[in-house]
Amino acid sequence: MPDDKTKKRPQDSSRINIHEPYEVNYWCDTFGCTEVQLKAAVKAVGDSAAEVKKYLGK
Known part of the structure; x- marks a missing residue:
């Protein structure tokens, strides 16, 4: 099932999906x-x- 494009936040906030x-x-x-x-x-x-x-120093 594709991601819900109405969402503004990631469903899994511990991972970054750079393809969305x-x-x-x-x-x-x-x-x-x-x-x-x-x-x-x-x-x-x-x-x-x-x-x-950490990498970005934030």
């Missing part, structure tokens, strides 16, 4: 970063929100 635009927007707002920075962080440390937060 609404999640990318949510995490960029949350971490105060750009999409490029978010995707680079996920590539570097994986999709764990806690690890991405």
